[in-house]
Amino acid sequence: xxxxxxxxxxxxxxxxxxxxxxxxxxxxxxxxxxxxxxxxxxxxxxxxxxxxxxxxxxxxxxxxxxxxxxxxxxxxxxxxxxxxxxxxxxxxxxxxxxxxxxxxxxxxxxxxxxxxxxxxxxxxxxxxxxxxxxxxxxxxxxxxxxxxxxxxxxxxxxxxxxxxxxxxxxxxxxxxxxxxxxxxxxxxxxxxxxxxxxxxxxxxxxxxxxxxxxxxxxxxxxxxxxxxxxxxxxxxxxxxxxxxxxxxxxxxxxxxxx
Amino acid sequence: xxxxxxxxxxxxxxxxxxxxxxxxxxxxxxxxxxxxxxxxxxxxxxxxxxxxxxxxxxxxxxxxxxxxxxxxxxxxxxxxxxxxxxxxxxxxxxxxxxxxxxxxxxxxxxxxxxxxxxxxxxxxxxxxxxxxxxxxxxxxxxxxxxxxxxxxxxxxxxxxxxxxxxxxxxxxxxxxxxxxxxxxxxxxxxxxxxxxxxxxxxxxxxxxxxxxxxxxxxxxxxxxxxxxxxxxxxxxxxxxxxxxxxxxxxxxxxxxxxxxxxxxxxxxxxxxxxxxxxxxxxxxxxxxxxxxxxxxxxxxxxxxxxxxxxxxxxxxxxxxxxxxxxxxxxxxxxxxxxxxxxxxxxxxxxxxxxxxxxxxxxxxxxxxxxxxxxxxxxxxxxxxxxxxxxxxxxxxxxxxxxxxxxxxxxxxxxxxxxxxxxxxxxxxxxxxxxxxxxxxxxxxxxxxxxxxxxxx
Numbered sequence: 001x002x003x004x005x006x007x008x009x010x011x012x013x014x015x016x017x018x019x020x021x022x023x024x025x026x027x028x029x030x031x032x033x034x035x036x037x038x039x040x041x042x043x044x045x046x047x048x049x050x051x052x053x054x055x056x057x058x059x060x061x062x063x064x065x066x067x068x069x070x071x072x073x074x075x076x077x078x079x080x081x082x083x084x085x086x087x088x089x090x091x092x093x094x095x096x097x098x099x100x101x102x103x104x105x106x107x108x109x110x111x112x113x114x115x116x117x118x119x120x121x122x123x124x125x126x127x128x129x130x131x132x133x134x135x136x137x138x139x140x141x142x143x144x145x146x147x148x149x150x151x152x153x154x155x156x157x158x159x160x161x162x163x164x165x166x167x168x169x170x171x172x173x174x175x176x177x178x179x180x181x182x183x184x185x186x187x188x189x190x191x192x193x194x195x196x197x198x199x200x201x202x203x204x205x206x207x208x209x210x211x212x213x214x215x216x217x218x219x220x221x222x223x224x225x226x227x228x229x230x231x232x233x234x235x236x237x238x239x240x241x242x243x244x245x246x247x248x249x250x251x252x253x254x255x256x257x258x
Numbered sequence: 259x260x261x262x263x264x265x266x267x268x269x270x271x272x273x274x275x276x277x278x279x280x281x282x283x284x285x286x287x288x289x290x291x292x293x294x295x296x297x298x299x300x301x302x303x304x305x306x307x308x309x310x311x312x313x314x315x316x317x318x319x320x321x322x323x324x325x326x327x328x329x330x331x332x333x334x335x336x337x338x339x340x341x342x343x344x345x346x347x348x349x350x351x352x353x354x355x356x357x358x359x360x361x362x363x364x365x366x367x368x369x370x371x372x373x374x375x376x377x378x379x380x381x382x383x384x385x386x387x388x389x390x391x392x393x394x395x396x397x398x399x400x401x402x403x404x405x406x407x408x409x410x411x412x413x414x415x416x417x418x419x420x421x422x423x424x425x426x427x428x429x430x431x432x433x434x435x436x437x438x439x440x441x442x443x444x445x446x447x448x449x450x451x452x453x454x455x456x457x458x459x460x461x462x463x464x465x466x467x468x469x470x471x472x473x474x475x476x477x478x479x480x481x482x483x484x485x486x487x488x489x490x491x492x493x494x495x496x497x498x499x500x501x502x503x504x505x506x507x508x509x510x511x512x513x514x515x516x517x518x519x520x521x522x523x524x525x526x527x528x529x530x531x532x533x534x535x536x537x538x539x540x541x542x543x544x545x546x547x548x549x550x551x552x553x554x555x556x557x558x559x560x561x562x563x564x565x566x567x568x569x570x571x572x573x574x575x576x577x578x579x580x581x582x583x584x585x586x587x588x589x590x591x592x593x594x595x596x597x598x599x600x601x602x603x604x605x606x607x608x609x610x611x612x613x614x615x616x617x618x619x620x621x622x623x624x625x626x627x628x629x630x631x632x633x634x635x636x637x638x639x640x641x642x643x644x645x646x647x648x649x650x651x652x653x654x655x656x657x658x659x660x661x662x663x664x665x666x667x668x669x670x671x672x673x674x675x676x677x678x679x680x681x682x683x684x685x686x687x688x689x690x691x692x693x694x695x696x697x698x699x700x701x702x703x704x705x706x707x708x709x710x711x712x713x714x
Binding site for chain 1: 540543569
């Protein structure tokens with residue numbers, strides 16, 4: 001717990017622990033032209049779904065190979081695949097499809113054993129790795145394959161990891177803001193109506209106001225959010241307007257016809 | 259039913275035993291049958307798709323003199339061709355026009371998480387895949403056996419009678435070019451006088467243009483029919499795939515649908531029409547291993563309306579189907595709604611004209627719109643909201659696919675798709691679903707923020 005806490009405080013240091021991990025692998029495995037976490041293979045080599053993954057796993061080191069469950073069909077042409085990968089890197093053929101490869105990405109999921117840290121899974125590293133994978137996929141859409149299905153589900157990452165990482169840094173700010181707004185509104189209501197703070201609690205109007213304030217604080221965190229909310233409202237009513245055009249037409253033209 | 263023309267005096271009797279109890283029948287005796295003949299109104303459905311076909315059938319059954327104008331009687335429309343189960347029953351379709359029964363759907367997220375949908379389907383439930391040329395031909399054929407005259411012609415324009423009370427019964431004059439086999443390529447220009455016009459001529463509707471119905475936003479759908487090796491076809495035996503992601507389409511989905519002996523691979527978009535080729539390439543790329551070695555046998559593109567036209571009715575001209583803009587968002591489904599709107603419009607005409615004996619006016623046709631909007635507006639709205647929430651961005655799509663893995667969602671989706679009725683759900687399950695969905699959305703968006711930081 002304490003380790004992951006220290007990991008998430010400033011955004012930049014977050015990647016520090018995983019960084020040496022990557023460079024270490026790149027020097028071992030791939031040519032200097034390739035970014036460390038992706039491996040390009042030519043068309044011929046990817047018709048086998050697991051080729052990209054197994055190739056990258058093959059190029060790393062023995063420990064990963066042991067953890068990989070031995071799928072005989074995948075592991076046989078391994079050497080061949082990695083040589084194909086080398087050809088692609090050499091630029092012999094225009095690469096059509098490349099597959100995401102990472103030593104910790106094994107048969108469609110993150111191998112959580114490799115994310116162990118002090119006997120616990122380092123979920124923050126999993127999030128980092130998944131973000132990196134999605135980023136890569138965004139630029140290099142990958143063909144889906146039935147032989148090598150993606151089974152990783154973000155819901156395996158426990159909720160407190162998300163909470164700690166994405167909500168806590170903001171929570172302080174939101175709490176502070178809510179407290180200030182609440183106090184100011186209570187003061188305002190008191191000064192305008194003369195209803196004291198204690199009486200306000202039993203008042204329906206004041207309860208509504210409180211609710212509005214809390215929702216507002218949650219929704220509008222930045223100034224841009226105000227624009228977003230406005231745009232969303234417009235969007236939700238746009239389709240209604242498109243549909244109701246028929247009936248507006250009736251009202252506007254019928255006096256003309258008569 | 260073709261006999262209804264011959265044995266007019268019996269129509270009243272025969273109709274009262276029909277399956278449409280709502281249709282009004284006044285008592286018909288031999289004397290009034292003469293006036294019936296004289297005042298029998300004529301109607302034309304322009305366009306021979308599901309909307310025109312079912313409209314013409316209902317009109318003809320209702321005792322109205324019906325014409326149907328269609329240019330290409332063997333037209334293979336670029337269309338996914340999926341019909342819900344309830345359509346088979348409601349329109350009494352023979353089972354042999356259904357090429358494939360899809361019982362499994364795969365949704366594939368931007369990060370290639372594949373979710374199987376359809377586990378909740380009961381053994382007799384399926385999504386029917388039809389070829390449009392077959393379905394359209396069947397519906398037209400049935401209209402024609404019921405007494406509608408099918409004209410192979412191209413509708414050109416329409417003369418609208420001037421407004422005013424003296425013109426209340428004057429006909430619309432349709433100009434069209436008739437092509438009948440023997441004349442070869444060039445057709446013969448003809449005119450036809452009718453009382454009621456149903457515009458069922460699709461997205462580029464000329465009827466809509468001539469009544470100044472206004473435009474709608476449309477999506478462009480691009481589809482390639484690909485003949486794939488038979489060993490790969492086995493996989494698509496009863497399975498359809500949907501791909502979502504920014505690469506495939508910024509606001510719709512890419513699909514692989516099984517057809518009779520090939521698959522249809524396509525995608526659609528509203529916002530980035532210029533990039534449709536790129537999206538198609540991406541769709542093919544996402545399905546690459548599964549369609550490897552396939553040969554493209556046909557390439558098609560077609561506009562898909564996004565919302566109804568501002569004006570769907572003018573005088574005695576009404577729009578139905580794609581011409582009116584009845585395609586759902588999110589799923590892009592239109593066949594059922596086209597056929598249904600055609601029938602509903604025709605029923606309104608039959609009812610308003612008391613089986614063709616009385617001239618109809620705008621208010622009779624307006625009843626169809628009222629009924630339509632009341633019945634289907636919620637469906638359209640729900641799908642619009644779904645599209646806006648879940649096709650917004652890649653993280654939203656990831657959450658969508660995660661949500662679709664839930665059995666309750668699948669059950670609800672299929673129930674509403676197959677039977678076209680909104681079933682109220684279990685509130686507890688709904689709440690659970692809402693919490694899970696928000697969880698998925700939050701996680702996916704958190705990951706996106708992380709991804710944005712990576713590029714910085």
